[in-house]
Amino acid sequence: MANRARFVLDVLAAMVAEAGGDRVGIKISPEMNFNDIVDAHPQETYAYLVEQLRGLDLAYLHVALFGAKTDYHALLRPLFNGAYLMGSGLDQKSAETALADGRADATVFGGAFLANPDLPERFRQGAPLNIPDKNTFYSPGAQGYTDYPFLNGTGAA
Template sequence: MPDSPLDALWTPTAVGDIALPHRLAMAPMTRNRSTPDGVPSELNAEYYAQRASHALVVTEGTQPSAEGQGYPLTPGIHTEAQIAGWRKVTEAVHAADGRIVIQLMHAGRIAHPGNTPHGGQPVAPSAIRPSGTIFTASGLQSMPRPRELTEAEIADTVQEFRAAARAAVEAGADGVEIHGASGYLVHQFLSTNANRRTDRYGGSVENRVRFAVEVAAAVADEIGAGRTGIRISPGNPYNDIAEDDPRELYAALARALAPLGLACLHVVQAEDEELLDILRGLWPTTLMVNRVGAELAVRAADIAEGRADVVTVGALALANPDLVERVRSRAPLNTPDPATFYGGDEAGYTDYPTLAS
């Protein structure tokens, strides 16, 4: 083991086809700063380029279709204008010697008609309204009851992920991450409260993992398994999600995904250390772990002790564009400002100071 857990961060590795110079990566974070049409802007390009020294930049959740949008001012990757906007972002990151993957996120039932260009009813595995509210242009609103997807629509949604992955690579991304966590559509299919289907997509564990596996298989087939990752959050109740059987569920999901040879599994770890060990044993390629809120030394210890290959950080990367330099030199860190996390302009987005400034 290295003299300090932090030393484990600085050895090279790879995520599938993407060579990484070290093991400290940037987690995906919704920032609500795209245009109303879901087009990434020059400001977005500046934000991501500032953070290009992270081993890998995983972007904010990006809707694969108009129907997949949940929140206002989030980016898409399904129109020519959106692809062109993302190309500005990827070119800026690559010019700064970085590596970037676009996270594909269909919000499912965590949505509101006022936040989407089509103003339609949200869709979900089952027609079950989630508890809680969602931010819209007219303030906080209750989320409406979603419409249950038909099997034909599920197949169409899988193809939307495929097309979005192709568009992401066209835009210059090094790969994509499928968002299977945090209560959004893929996670809704995995759950036992949002998914009450009685067909081949609901009920048993094998049925509930089917959608996630079909999406991953389609994306990997389109752009290559070495450019495809998936993010999960076992036991995470965010966005009104319940899982009655997380160990059985996620072990089954890992076993079903393993033959695809995906680049990585990105685990947002909750409290179940035994499940993390199970996934470590089952997963054949790179395992990325995000311990939300943990000290960086604790995260690095996952690498030093073999529980993870790469660790990702969210708020630390948000507030410290030069986090890698700061950690290497043991410099003090900026404090994140939660008041500026979502929406707005450059304040709390591109104006966090670097050591050089």
């Protein structure tokens, strides 16, 4: 277990030594199987890793879940001593519920922020959201990155 976690812990320690823990965070995605990533004991692995983060005084831990059956937020949040960020697949309602229930200190938006440069304002107003165009994910150029319209109809500055 210690060997499995060593690389990421060494990298974090080096970053903290250079920049300070308040400027370093980590995102983990337990059980995400992209590129055939497989872990026979993901709960034990991630619990161990998060416990080891304690001494680093990181700015945050972000846990993103993509179809995991285990409630990793319930498992990992109590093990971490800093700001706990929940994010992946959230919408305004589920994010606000997570915050109100104390399940997270902050919530993270990826696709929705990409497509809505004024996402906080849209949430404030209850305004409709632009839908992210997956065809322009990972594509070069400005299209799909800086050309989603603001609420007032203008493009990005």
